[in-house]
Amino acid sequence: xxxxxxxxxxxxxxxxxxxxxxxxxxxxxxxxxxxxxxxxxxxxxxxxxxxxxxxxxxxxxxxxxxxxxxxxxxxxxxxxxxxxxxxxxxxxxxxxxxxxxxxxxxxxxxxxxxxxxxxxxxxxxxxxxxxxxxxxxxxxxxxxxxxxxxxxxxxxxxxxxxxxxxxxxxxxxxxxxxxxxxxxxxxxxxxxxxxxxxxxxxxxxxxxxxxxxxxxxxxxxxxxxxxxxxxxxxxxxxxxxxxxxxxxxxxxxxxxxxxxxxxxxxxxxxxxxxxxxxxxxxxxxxxxxxxxxxxxxxxxxxxxxxxxxxxxxxxxxxxxxxxxxxxxxxxxxxxxxxxxxxxxxxxxxxxxxxxxxxxxxxxxxxxxxxxxxxxxxxxxxxxxxxxxxxxxxxxxxxxxxxxxxxxxxxxxxxxxxxxxxxxxxxxxxxxxxxxxxxxxxxxxxxxxxxxxxxxxxxxxxxxxxxxxxxxxxxxxxxxxxxxxxxxxxxxxxxxxxxxxxxxxxxxxxxxxxxxxxxxxxxxxxxxxxxxxxxxxxxxxxxxxxxxxxxxxxxxxxxxxxxxxxxxxxxxxxxxxxxxxxxxxxxxxxxxxxxxxxxxxxxxxxxxxxxxxxxxxxxxxxxxxxxxxxxxxxxxxxxxxxxxxxxxxxxxxxxxxxxxxxxxxxxxxxxxxxxxxxxxxxxxxxxxxxxxxxxxxxxxxxxxxxxxxxxxxxxxxxxxxxxxxxxxxxxxxxxxxxxxxxxxxxxxxxxxxxxxxxxxxxxxxxxxxxxxxxxxxxxxxxxxxxxxxxxxxxxxxxxxxxxxxxxxxxxxxxxxxxxxxxxxxxxxxxxxxxxxxxxxxxxxx
Amino acid sequence: xxxxxxxxxxxxxxxxxxxxxxxxxxxxxxxxxxxxxxxxxxxxxxxxxxxxxxxxxxxxxxxxxxxxxxxxxxxxxxxxxxxxxxxxxxxxxxxxxxxxxxxxxxxxxx
Ligand code: SRM
Ligand SMILES: Cc1cc2nc3c(=O)[nH]c(=O)nc-3n(C[C@H](O)[C@H](O)[C@H](O)COP(=O)(O)OP(=O)(O)OC[C@H]3O[C@@H](n4cnc5c(N)ncnc54)[C@H](O)[C@@H]3O)c2cc1C
Ligand code: SF4
Ligand code: FES
Numbered sequence: 001x002x003x004x005x006x007x008x009x010x011x012x013x014x015x016x017x018x019x020x021x022x023x024x025x026x027x028x029x030x031x032x033x034x035x036x037x038x039x040x041x042x043x044x045x046x047x048x049x050x051x052x053x054x055x056x057x058x059x060x061x062x063x064x065x066x067x068x069x070x071x072x073x074x075x076x077x078x079x080x081x082x083x084x085x086x087x088x089x090x091x092x093x094x095x096x097x098x099x100x101x102x103x104x105x106x107x108x109x110x111x112x113x114x115x116x117x118x119x120x121x122x123x124x125x126x127x128x129x130x131x132x133x134x135x136x137x138x139x140x141x142x143x144x145x146x147x148x149x150x151x152x153x154x155x156x157x158x159x160x161x162x163x164x165x166x167x168x169x170x171x172x173x174x175x176x177x178x179x180x181x182x183x184x185x186x187x188x189x190x191x192x193x194x195x196x197x198x199x200x201x202x203x204x205x206x207x208x209x210x211x212x213x214x215x216x217x218x219x220x221x222x223x224x225x226x227x228x229x230x231x232x233x234x235x236x237x238x239x240x241x242x243x244x245x246x247x248x249x250x251x252x253x254x255x256x257x258x259x260x261x262x263x264x265x266x267x268x269x270x271x272x273x274x275x276x277x278x279x280x281x282x283x284x285x286x287x288x289x290x291x292x293x294x295x296x297x298x299x300x301x302x303x304x305x306x307x308x309x310x311x312x313x314x315x316x317x318x319x320x321x322x323x324x325x326x327x328x329x330x331x332x333x334x335x336x337x338x339x340x341x342x343x344x345x346x347x348x349x350x351x352x353x354x355x356x357x358x359x360x361x362x363x364x365x366x367x368x369x370x371x372x373x374x375x376x377x378x379x380x381x382x383x384x385x386x387x388x389x390x391x392x393x394x395x396x397x398x399x400x401x402x403x404x405x406x407x408x409x410x411x412x413x414x415x416x417x418x419x420x421x422x423x424x425x426x427x428x429x430x431x432x433x434x435x436x437x438x439x440x441x442x443x444x445x446x447x448x449x450x451x452x453x454x455x456x457x458x459x460x461x462x463x464x465x466x467x468x469x470x471x472x473x474x475x476x477x478x479x480x481x482x483x484x485x486x487x488x489x490x491x492x493x494x495x496x497x498x499x500x501x502x503x504x505x506x507x508x509x510x511x512x513x514x515x516x517x518x519x520x521x522x523x524x525x526x527x528x529x530x531x532x533x534x535x536x537x538x539x540x541x542x543x544x545x546x547x548x549x550x551x552x553x554x555x556x557x558x559x560x561x562x563x564x565x566x567x568x569x570x571x572x573x574x575x576x577x578x579x580x581x582x583x584x585x586x587x588x589x590x591x592x593x594x595x596x597x598x599x600x601x602x603x604x605x606x607x608x609x610x611x612x613x614x615x616x617x618x619x620x621x622x623x624x625x626x627x628x629x630x631x632x633x634x635x636x637x638x639x640x641x642x643x644x645x646x647x648x649x650x651x652x653x654x655x656x657x658x659x660x661x662x663x664x665x666x667x668x669x670x671x672x673x674x675x676x677x678x679x680x681x682x683x684x685x686x687x688x689x690x691x692x693x694x695x696x697x698x699x700x701x702x703x704x705x706x707x708x709x710x711x712x713x714x715x716x717x718x719x720x721x722x723x724x725x726x727x728x729x730x731x732x733x734x735x736x737x738x739x740x741x742x743x744x745x746x747x748x749x750x751x752x753x754x755x756x757x758x759x760x761x762x763x764x765x766x767x768x769x770x771x772x773x774x775x776x777x778x779x780x781x782x783x784x785x786x787x788x789x790x791x792x793x794x795x796x797x798x799x800x801x802x803x804x805x806x807x808x809x810x811x812x813x814x815x816x817x818x819x820x821x822x823x824x825x826x827x828x829x830x831x832x833x834x835x836x837x838x839x840x841x842x843x844x
Numbered sequence: 845x846x847x848x849x850x851x852x853x854x855x856x857x858x859x860x861x862x863x864x865x866x867x868x869x870x871x872x873x874x875x876x877x878x879x880x881x882x883x884x885x886x887x888x889x890x891x892x893x894x895x896x897x898x899x900x901x902x903x904x905x906x907x908x909x910x911x912x913x914x915x916x917x918x919x920x921x922x923x924x925x926x927x928x929x930x931x932x933x934x935x936x937x938x939x940x941x942x943x944x945x946x947x948x949x950x951x952x953x954x
Contacts, residue, residue, distance in 0.1 A: 508879075517905045518860075518879070520913065521913040524904060546858070546859060550901060550902060558916065560916070804856070810864065833894070
């Protein structure tokens with residue numbers, strides 16, 4: 001029986017824990033009994049995201065330890081116990097609680113402590129550091145009774161701490177010794193821009209302040225007195241004046257430490273004692289310490305490899321950083337100060353948008369040596385790749401920081417990166433590793449993250465990772481999974497073609513012939529929409545009913561409280577006084593909230609399910625029709641008043657809008673469709689923001705297509721000019737029928753256009769030149785839709801059987817008593833949760 | 845022994861869709877999977893939207909398990925167990941339901 005060796009890790013912080021994970025994942029895990037000492041009251045947690053504690057993350061959220069990790073891997077952890085001495089000669093460690101353990105291999109991962117300058121009064125009450133969860137808890141508690149806070153130190157961490165104070169509602173000051181912020185990472189121009197941006201966030205920056213002592217204040221708890229004779233009153237002092245390696249246990253145990261502190265290690269991360277390693281912030285390599293996690297993780301990997309008997313060496317680390325401070329993007333790469341001989345500097349400064357960028361390049365302008373980005377760090381990914389992989393710069397390096405006013409992009413495509421390029425620096429994942437993971441089947445971001453760990457640390461590499469993934473998928477011809485859901489292995493377009501070819505008229509036939517299972521809300525709705533676009537049958541027919549989206553099923557939009565909205569059509573936004581009065585009377589009778597919509601018509605809210613039929617009956621009797629506000633279908637055709645009244649009007653925009661709305665009303669499509677018609681180029685109807693936009697000119701109508709408002713606005717493209725009405729309608733018929741047949745599920749015309757190979761020119765060649773010889777077919781399709789139009793509400797209220805669906809209960813005539821309104825500005829609105837509770841309490 | 849309460853005729857149900865029943869003051873959503881002649885009953889209350897609307901959601905299956913998707917924010921609930929597929933910590937109440945002599949019957953005793 002071979003006896004196991006004992007491996008002891010002192011410190012269960014980010015690096016110590018990451019080392020344990022790597023060790024137990026390796027093939028030497030069974031060679032050791034593993035023991036770890038953890039001085040803090042809880043095992044490893046994510047210090048990098050410590051500040052998120054203030055935005056609601058709990059200690060558990062921040063934990064780095066997966067459930068049952070220590071038990072499952074047979075690791076003995078001594079929580080809340082500090083290792084106090086090492087007997088090198090006899091190879092054992094003793095702890096504060098009296099545990100003594102013999103080791104064969106010992107790993108020191110003791111991290112750093114926050115440095116507190118030895119100022120007189122530094123240890124007064126309410127003076128804190130920013131390193132552990134306990135620090136943050138104490139700070140939060142003290143902030144409750146405080147008004148002003150001061151951070152000592154304007155480095156990376158200091159600014160992060162300043163944000164925390166700000167979020168605790170303190171009037172925040174950053175007091176710094178140096179003349180500029182983040183002096184290690186930024187050049188003067190970058191630091192000035194950053195200071196301006198930080199000040200704009202209502203955080204005062206006090207540069208060149210040497211704090212002499214801290215004494216009693218008059219308005220606040222403390223007064224900080226500076227060497228220049230000025231002072232600052234504050235209730236809380238938060239030190240962020242740098243970190244120092246925790247090397248005390250090494251010192252007292254006779255392990256070599258550096259001249260400026262830190263446990264000295266060689267390339268294999270071994271200390272002066274060959275059985276003792278040191279990793280993470282406590283270590284000093286080549287007279288350098290590393291205050292970031294990534295180098296510490298790297299050291300840990302080197303130790304695992306060394307224990308396995310493999311060649312591995314630590315070779316220093318890239319200290320480039322990118323972060324968002326209070327919403328301000330800041331990044332620094334390599335030699336930001338231009339210290340290298342003969343280096344050249346390019347700067348771009350944009351005072352208006354508060355953006356500063358500088359590049360440090362080699363004398364021959366071929367290589368990037370460093371960079372600073374403030375206000376816009378979008379170029380960080382590409383720049384750090386130029387830097388890390390010594391990629392040749394473009395002929396004019398400044399093109400990398402000067403905003404491109406044309407569409408040409410100067411970014412570095414993932415294809416240009418060598419396989420050795422490091423994509424994720426937190427977990428040292430290269431492009432090559434990512435590519436092979438993709439090849440082995442990781443085709444989604446979650447799968448890729450799970451497999452490679454890339455993008456699971458600081459998250460800074462997420463965008464780059466995604467672009468490598470997309471690029472690889474495309475290159476290797478892997479098909480990105482486009483099945484609409486687990487029940488149908490087809491795209492919407494496939495389904496559309498299947499329906500046409502096989503003349504399928506119902507969801508159940510679709511399922512029988514091409515699907516599996518019983519379906520879900522995605523395929524039901526998609527197929528419902530396809531069937532409705534093509535056959536244009538009554539959507540509540542027995543065949544179609546179960547596949548409509550919830551809103552289509554009840555021909556109304558469900559609101560947050562389960563009631564519905566009612567939107568009668570008002571073609572072109574035109575309405576007679578009688579019409580308005582009728583709407584007003586109906587709204588009053590049923591106590592509905594009324595509002596003029598952004599689509600130039602009136603919306604009535606707060607109708608209960610059972611009230612929908614009687615409301616619609618009255619509207620129809622008054623001459624209204626369904627406005628299809630619930631359907632993925634034509635919504636509104638907005639108009640401006642046009643030549644009829646307007647002194648500038650060139651043509652009758654209202655007349656055309658009414659005609660178009662009447663022509664296309666009821667058309668079911670992959671997504672909703674909106675039109676607008678303006679009477680002259682002043683464009684009061686905002687036609688260029690619509691799927692179909694029309695503007696009158698002296699020579700006829702100009703047609704614009706594929707515009708969008710909403711989440712991602714898109715200007716419509718000018719499709720054809722000076723059209724007569726007949727040609728205009730012909731083109732619109734064709735564009736819409738082509739859209740309905742070829743677009744993806746829930747794709748607006750704007751996105752459809754963006755994804756169309758050949759774009760606008762291609763669409764023109766199909767619609768105007770009839771390149772595919774399908775225009776006659778498209779027009780017939782559209783004419784069929786126009787000819788078979790019916791007002792769905794009219795059909796519904798005439799069918800007793802259909803009305804059964806609008807009862808709230810199948811077995812009772814009662815209505816939903818949980819719906820509760822309150823009054824606001826003279827109308828009803830849904831009660832909020834507090835109001836509901838109050839009402840319930842009163843009832844009891 | 846379960847106490848079966850008569851609700852309605854099978855023909856009152858909507859094929860491949862839902863209706864809501866009032867049973868001893870409780871709102872219960874009933875779904876009818878026509879092909880399998882199967883019925884399911886779940887509390888009509890949507891724990892996310894906090895209103896009584898589940899009967900108006902679309903139904904289907906997730907890997908063979910019958911489910912309803914909320915009409916408000918589209919979370920999916922198993923009709924067998926009430927478990928929410930999108931949030932492990934949320935579970936809705938399901939009730940025993942059967943078809944007897946072309947009538948639909950529910951038992952509140954679980
Ligand atoms: C009522 C109204 C707001 C208002 O009080 O003015 C409204 C209300 C809703 N909009 Fe809208 N939109 C309304 C005009 C608009 C406009 C303005 C316009 O049409 O000129 C836009 C931007 C223009 C555009 O669509 O390009 C607009 C862009 C959206 C979007 C984003 C679409 C996009 O492509 O990004 C959504 C979300 C969606 O459809 O997926 C949306 C979705 C919704 C929904 C359906 C949200 C929902 O699912 O419950 C709202 C339901 C209203 C209801 O129950 O009737 N609404 N919505 C407007 C109704 C117009 C009408 O008479 O039919
Ligand atoms: C607010 C904040 C933000 C940060 N942001 C970033 C960032 O964006 N990117 C980045 O790369 N880095 C960031 N860092 C730095 C990063 O957290 C550290 O680099 C990392 O935690 C170092 O890991 P470590 O294991 O070496 O040290 P630590 O995580 O400090 O772990 C050391 C552990 O050892 C324990 N210990 C010490 N001595 C003993 C002993 N004798 N016995 C038992 N236990 C002992 C300590 O109590 C501690 O728990 C940030 C740090 C802070 C505080
Ligand atoms: S903007 Fe948003 S909240 Fe307002 S109506 Fe449109 S969808 Fe509703
Ligand atoms: S670089 Fe931090 S997660 Fe990848």
